[in-house]
Amino acid sequence: MNMRNQWPVLPVVAGLASGLLTGCGTESGDSGASSTSVVMGMSDDVLATDPASGYDPGSWLLFNNVFQSLLSFPKGATEPQPEAAEQCAFSDTKAMVFECTLKDGLQFSNGDELTSKDVKFSFDRMLKINDPDGPAVMFPTLDKVDTPDDKTVVFRLNTPDATFPSKIASGAGSIVDEDQYDADGLRKDGQAVGSGPYKLDKFDDNEAVFSVNESYKGTAEVQNSGVTLKFFHGDQDALKKSLGANEVDIAYRGLGAGAIADVEKSGDDTGVEVVEGSSAEVQHLVFNMDDPVTGKLGVRKAIAYLIDRDALIKDVYQGTATPLYSIIPAGIAGHNTAFFDTYGARPSQSKAAAALQDEGITGKVKLTLWSTPSRYGPATDDELKAIAQQLNDSGLFDADVQSVAFDQYEKDIADGKYGVYVKGWIPDYPDADNFTAPFFGKGNVLDNNYSNNAITSTLIPRTAAESDRTATNDDFGRLQDIVAQELPVLPVWQAKQYAVVRDDVYGLEYCLDASTVFRFWELSKG
Numbered sequence: 001m002n003m004r005n006q007w008p009v010l011p012v013v014a015g016l017a018s019g020l021l022t023g024c025g026t027e028s029g030d031s032g033a034s035s036t037s038v039v040m041g042m043s044d045d046v047l048a049t050d051p052a053s054g055y056d057p058g059s060w061l062l063f064n065n066v067f068q069s070l071l072s073f074p075k076g077a078t079e080p081q082p083e084a085a086e087q088c089a090f091s092d093t094k095a096m097v098f099e100c101t102l103k104d105g106l107q108f109s110n111g112d113e114l115t116s117k118d119v120k121f122s123f124d125r126m127l128k129i130n131d132p133d134g135p136a137v138m139f140p141t142l143d144k145v146d147t148p149d150d151k152t153v154v155f156r157l158n159t160p161d162a163t164f165p166s167k168i169a170s171g172a173g174s175i176v177d178e179d180q181y182d183a184d185g186l187r188k189d190g191q192a193v194g195s196g197p198y199k200l201d202k203f204d205d206n207e208a209v210f211s212v213n214e215s216y217k218g219t220a221e222v223q224n225s226g227v228t229l230k231f232f233h234g235d236q237d238a239l240k241k242s243l244g245a246n247e248v249d250i251a252y253r254g255l256g257a258g259a260i261a262d263v264e265k266s267g268d269d270t271g272v273e274v275v276e277g278s279s280a281e282v283q284h285l286v287f288n289m290d291d292p293v294t295g296k297l298g299v300r301k302a303i304a305y306l307i308d309r310d311a312l313i314k315d316v317y318q319g320t321a322t323p324l325y326s327i328i329p330a331g332i333a334g335h336n337t338a339f340f341d342t343y344g345a346r347p348s349q350s351k352a353a354a355a356l357q358d359e360g361i362t363g364k365v366k367l368t369l370w371s372t373p374s375r376y377g378p379a380t381d382d383e384l385k386a387i388a389q390q391l392n393d394s395g396l397f398d399a400d401v402q403s404v405a406f407d408q409y410e411k412d413i414a415d416g417k418y419g420v421y422v423k424g425w426i427p428d429y430p431d432a433d434n435f436t437a438p439f440f441g442k443g444n445v446l447d448n449n450y451s452n453n454a455i456t457s458t459l460i461p462r463t464a465a466e467s468d469r470t471a472t473n474d475d476f477g478r479l480q481d482i483v484a485q486e487l488p489v490l491p492v493w494q495a496k497q498y499a500v501v502r503d504d505v506y507g508l509e510y511c512l513d514a515s516t517v518f519r520f521w522e523l524s525k526g
Contacts, residue, residue, distance in 0.1 A: 036525040037226040038505060041239045041248035043255075045231055049203055050187040051174035052126040053134045057253060057426065057516075060171035065210060065227075065520045067194035068218055069173035070100045070119065070153070071165055073430070073515035075522065080169035083218050084114065084195065085153075088165065095160040095467050102151045107215040108177045109199045116147040121178040123155075129186060135172035138428055141464075160465035166429035197222050197521045206231060210520065223507060223524040234374055243272060243500060249525060250508065251500040252518070256378045257318040263500050271503050277512020279497035280329050281426045282435070283376060285369075285387075285490040290449040291419035293367060298359025300487040303420075304343040305352035306394050307387060309492060316383045321493040326480045327435055329494045331514055333469060334432035334476030338484035339491060349394045356396060367391070367399040369420055372409040376424035383492075384422060413447050423489075430514050432476045433464060440483065450488035455479055 042061075048054030051063050064072075071080035071088060082088060088100040106114035123145050130136045141161040146154040157164065167173065180193040190203040195213070197220045202209040211226040230248060232239040240259050243251045255263075263274050285303070287294040294300060309323035322330070325340035343351075356365065371384040384401045391397035404412065412418055423446065427434045438445050440455045459479045463472040483489065497512045507522035 036224060037228060038224050038250065038520075038523045038525050039228045039230065039248045040250040040252055040523075041230045041232055041242055042252050043232045043234050043236060043239055044253045045233060046203070046208060046229075047133070048186075049190055049192045049200065050181075051122070051135070051171065051176060052129045053131045053186050054171070055133055055135050060516070061229075061518045062192070062200070062208065063171035063174045063194075064196075064517050065198045066192050066196045066200050067171075067174035067176065068106075068114075068196050068216075069169055069171075069175065070102075071169035071173070072219070073169055073517050074219060075510040075519060076513060077515070080165050081219070083169075084119075084175060090162075090467065091154075095162045095164070095465055096157045098155040098157070098164055100153045100155075102153070103217060104151075106195055106217055108180075108193055108195045109213045109215055110177065110180070110193055111215065112177050112179060112193075114175065114177075114195050115150040116153045117150070118178045119153045119175055120145040120147050121181075121183065122175045125176070125181065125183050126172075128183065131186065135170075135428070138167050138170075138172050159461070162465060162467040162469065163429065163431050163433045166431050170429050172428065196220075198227065220519070220521040222521040224521070227520045227523065234378075236378060243502070244270070246502070249502050249505045250523075253499075255498070255500055257316070257320040260320055260498050260500070261318045272500055273503055275499050275501055275508045275512065277497040277499075277509065278331060278514050279426075279495045279512075280332060280430060280435075280514040280516070281424065281495035281497070282324055282327075282329050283422065283424045283492050283495075284327070285492060286421050286423050286446050286448050287450075287488055287490070288416060288419050288421075288448050289488060290416060293365065294419035296359050296361070297487065298355045298357075298361060299365055299367075300490070301343075301355035302352040302365070302396060303391065304339065304487060304490055305348045305355060306391055306396070307490065307492070308347045308390050310345070311390070312383055312386055313493060316379050316386050317493070320498065321495050324491040324494040327439065327483055327489065327491055328432045328476060328480060329435065332430065332432050332435065334473050334480075336477045336480050338477075338480040342484045347390065347394070349396070352394060352396055364396060364398045367397055367419065369399060369401045369422075370409070370412075370418040371401055371403040371422055372406045373403050375406045375409075376422060380422060380424075416447070416449070426516055427514075430516075431469065432472065433460075436460065436476065436479055437464070439489065440479070446489070448488055450486075452482055452486065455482060 044058040046058035047056045048059045068084040070085040072083035085100040086103045091097045091099045126136050141157045141159045143156045143158040177193045192200040197216050198210040199213045201211050208229040239251050242248045325337045328335045369384045371381050381403045388399040388401050391399045437460050441460050442456050459475050463475045466472050501508050506524045510522035511518045
């Protein structure tokens with residue numbers, strides 16, 4: 001898996017095996033939209049306009065506004081609801097056959113009719129292309145898609161997967177026009193044809209311009225006449241200046257902790273304010289279990305006993321994150337505090353020393369922490385340096401930090417060259433499964449040579465098959481406890497989600513929740 005958005009809440013499919021998902025909301029194209037357009041600046045890039053390829057925050061932002069999925073996450077919702085579908089449900093008791101009926105009168109923005117054949121084409125195409133930077137990796141359980149008629153789509157799975165509705169409600173479930181996309185290859189012209197609330201009118205290195213799709217039929221109620229997304233390619237200073245110069249209305253994903261703190265301190269004098277939302281973005285230290293140093297449990301335990309998350313949040317992130325004590329973040333059903341319970345919140349030099357002594361280590365542990373400068377946030381290098389200093393201050397480690405460009409970083413991790421390295425993760429869908437199966441299931445994406453048979457053979461399959469998501473809490477708790485004991489990863493922080501907005505722009509609070517869906521249609525300007 002390409003670590004989405006940085007690495008892209010509660011149970012989302014409870015009761016799907018026995019009950020239907022039925023539609024809600026207004027079904028109209030222009031729902032009394034304002035005549036005013038909104039300009040948003042973002043430091044992330046949009047890496048793809050083709051849903052078979054994009055698997056990053058910027059691309060999914062585009063997908064969620066230009067394309068429809070059968071299901072979607074409405075504002076504040078924790079369960080997927082029908083979008084292009086009129087209703088969806090598992091039609092069997094084993095969560096292996098998922099059936100959807102489309103709404104009447106669906107159209108793409110070019111006027112083409114949207115039928116079940118387009119839905120099948122979209123999934124078949126994504127899986128066939130299997131782009132390494134795309135979302136096909138999310139669908140190992142999808143065996144085939146049937147279309148008994150123009151309005152019915154039947155997904156047949158090879159393994160029980162109660163999280164399947166959440167997966168197709170994400171950007172990975174985007175429906176494309178069969179007549180506008182090649183079944184065998186990615187679209188290269190930077191254009192997009194979808195049936196979502198917006199049309200993509202322009203896309204280049206500097207900006208993407210969206211207008212309202214008058215043919216849209218779904219649940220979104222559009223509050224503006226269009227959105228222009230300006231790209232700042234990681235240049236935080238330029239983004240901040242553009243906001244101050246009234247060249248953008250919103251700064252999203254790109255201002256560092258210092259800039260956020262400056263805006264909050266300035267109060268109402270500047271005409272801008274910070275809007276804070278919930279987030280399930282997390283960051284971990286990952287240990288290579290085959291490394292001669294970090295492969296030793298005593299070394300990993302010593303690091304876990306010495307890390308001071310509170311100091312990192314205060315000194316590096318200036319309060320814009322919260323300490324994380326498990327692999328499933330707070331706010332997601334199944335979360336526990338396994339690392340807090342096992343290693344505590346306050347650093348303990350004596351417990352760290354004892355862990356090393358039990359491993360037979362008496363001298364200082366020489367260790368390199370590997371970082372990458374921007375992929376997981378602009379403060380990542382500073383964070384890793386602070387962690388190295390914490391380890392060195394204990395007198396038990398001789399640690400330093402090396403920062404490598406992301407492309408090389410990923411290659412070196414795959415080649416097993418690093419003992420400990422940083423990874424960030426934003427969920428594809430808001431369920432505990434998305435914080436566990438990718439990291440600890442078979443063929444896990446961390447490339448850290450970790451495997452636990454109880455997790456891979458029992459806990460992950462059993463939680464995936466349970467359609468009542470509240471019934472998975474005990475198994476997810478057991479999984480987190482195992483990970484805390486064996487320490488293949490060390491959770492560090494959970495993000496808060498921020499945007500800075502001019503005081504005449506409204507609706508941003510409906511765009512910042514744990515579903516990671518940024519809803520252009522909620523924005524208005526007056």
